[in-house]
Amino acid sequence: MPDLPSVVVTRPAAQADALAQRIAAIGRTPVLFPLLDILPLPDTVPLRAALAELDRYALIAFVSPNAIDAAFAARPDWPHGLQLAVVGDGSRAALERHGITPGNSTIFIPHDRERTDSQTLLEALDLPALHGKDILIVRGEAGRELLGDALRAAGAHVTLVAAYRRAMPAFTEQRRRELKRLLDGQNDWIVTSSEALRFLAQMVAQLDEKNKGEAVAKMQQQRIIASHVRIAETAQSLGFRNVVRSASGDDGLLAALQSLS
Structure with a gap:
């Protein structure tokens, strides 16, 4: 062989x-x-400011495991009981590494595990319930706008915050x-x-x-x-x-x- x-x-x-x-x-x-290469931001003040008031958000969405790791590095004392959203199993596992599980927080994840992305995450959310609510999206310096645009279209107030940047090695x-x-x-x-x-x-x-x-x-x-x-x-x-x-x-x-x- x-x-x-x-x-x-x-x-x-x-x-x-x-x-x-x-x-x-x-x-x-x-x-x-x-x-x-996943690199730290030159200025983490906006990220730390957003993470300092987590209780005001009805939902906190992470676009990747990198976003989770960077957010927890910026604020290690992550509170339990929040509503979180992730786009795939890698991000779910990243939350678990930081002690966040379905046992202590509400975690939304796409139902279709064959295709996990912003679109399938949106299908797993109760969009009408988010109307008029504040939502935080933690992501890289640049990324797709689909998730934020769809949540705004549903009447939510969306804050985007960068947690890291990507570069070619x-x-x-x-x-x-x-x-x-x-x-x-x-x-x-x-x-x-x-x-x-x-x-x-x-x-x-x-x-x-x-x-x-x-x-x-x-x-x-x-x-x-x-x-x-x-x-x-x-x-x-x-x-x-x-x-x-x-x-x-x-x-x-x-x-x-x-x-x-």
Whole structure:
């Protein structure tokens, strides 16, 4: 039986280890190659101000595990009994790491675990009950406006606050060599962010400054395991020929890997 391809985990470095361990446990070889850096904000005053008055909000929504980790770093003494909303299982698990569970707080999460995003979160909320209420959305410096716009359309008063920023990791000579090595083989790339894919394309373009498209062609032959339809669409727009959609969360990603074994 031929060796199975390595599995490239592209999550930010601080979030990659747990998934890498689970990949190794099913007999695959994980390779860590972060495509996103999660960085602190240069100014956390607005975030701390918003978190200082949590009791005024009828709902606090987090767009990602990064938003949760940054919010709890800014305010460790998180009160129980709040109504919270998250877009997926990764964020639910992040809340649990900080001691927030359905036993001490109300947590809204999409019912459709095959597709977890702002749209399916909205379907899980009682929008009429939020009319006239204050809602806090904790997110990165930039992001989709769907959740906030829909809540405003339902008559809620929405405050958006940034908790972190995303950036492309420094493309050092060591990372150039590692990316070239990965592209010379066939790998399964786990991608949980469209932005990460676009950063990958930028890195490959830098490799290709003297190679006349050779690296891009190799990149497009890699297999992408995308945890959301938008990520799959981004991969296809970048020319990837082998894109596999998985369910959201680590369980969905592992199930997709096992189906390919």
